[in-house]
Amino acid sequence: MRKLKVAFSTLGCRMNQFETSAIEEKFEREGYTLTDFRDKADIYVINTCTVTNDADRTSRKTIRQAKRRNPDAVVVVTGCYAQVSPDKLAQMEEIDLVIGNSHKDAVFEIVENFINERRQDKVFIDNIFRQNEFKTFQISTFYEGSRPILKVQEGCNSFCSFCIIPFARGKVRSAKTEEVVKQISILVERGFKEIVLTGTQLSQFGYDNGEDLYSLLKDIVKIKDLYRVRLSSMGINELDDKLIDLITSEEKIAPHFHLSIQSADDKVLKDMKRDYTVKEYIEKVESIIKRRPETAIGTDIITGFPTEDEKSFENSLKNIEDIPFAYIHVFTYSERKGTTASKIGDLVPPQEKKRRTAILREISEKKSIEFRKRFLNNDLEVLIISEKDGKKVGITGNYIHIKFDSEKDINQITSVRLTEVGREREDNRGVELKKEVLV
Structure with a gap:
């Protein structure tokens, strides 16, 4: 029997990327x-995202592209869109199987069974796999360059008014501390x-089994x-004094x-059901930086939330400054059916959302440069995590990415002097900088 070809497309967050890898x-x-994925394959697996309406559209577009490449292929759709809207996806004629996040770890077995039965000429028009009960969590290990990424927790118990993730990923399930330490x-x-x-939501680790992040980190x-x-x-909300002391x-x-604030206006935070005030957020951030001044604090902010009027936005800007x-990771609000915020309506005009997003991204760029300039002409210890354009890429403890010349191998530690600060990378998750190595 010939080897079947399988192609994958991953949309959305890093969590999806890790899970596709597995x-x-x-x-x-x-x-x-x-x-x-651009080639002709026998099986196409699309790991979808549903964080915004645009994500849904991109998922549907990707599904149609797969079927056009090979009309006879088995098209499998998994991920958050498949978990939240299985009925909508089941109506797409291009799709053979819909597998939600609740059963993502069984994708291979489900596809194998589907193919074996189809070879026996059985009809599968209604064979849509979409059970909604999430299984007990099992620890997973993925790799990003030389760094292992351990997924030790899944799901979220916070139902923010704008967020579909608790419905897409379920409530908190955690690995056991002893399993994490062993791995x-x-x-x-x-x-x-x-x-x-x-x-x-890493800080909710152990909410389901009586453990917590503090005890995990201590071990x-x-x-x-x-x-x-x-x-x-x-x-x-989960950062108590004990955990702050430890970190x-x-x-x-x-x-x-990375501590998501989402808005720096109290009225909007209340409408988002975030359960903290701007003052409380700032106090915790200041407490961390006072005790460990080199700390990098990252955050997420949503622009154009339905109740974010001009006054709220200006107040948020002032506090963010x-x-x-x-x-700062800046996201433009997109109404998600099923969330409480969707009942308010999408009240901020698209062009205004775009304007606010652009303003915040400029602030993010400025703050990123300011932060890194604090370390100019300093000797920084980095872990070499990859190689790009003939140069090594290292990362500091406080998440500064550095490009430099070195004979050392990936996964080794070295010292570099920060001599120049560049602009952020497009993905806004770090920075590649031009440096020189200390001898």
């Missing part, structure tokens, strides 16, 4: 041939220096030969924290 690995291990210990023994902990930093652990996005005093924890962010 599915690809499973197909390849079982003898399938991986091919580019990190194995990775460290294999020579990996930096481990990244990630999840839908992780005891691991011998671990160089650094980096934390993904956390909620300000600001423990050198093995990277001084880089005063908060020492190292970078």
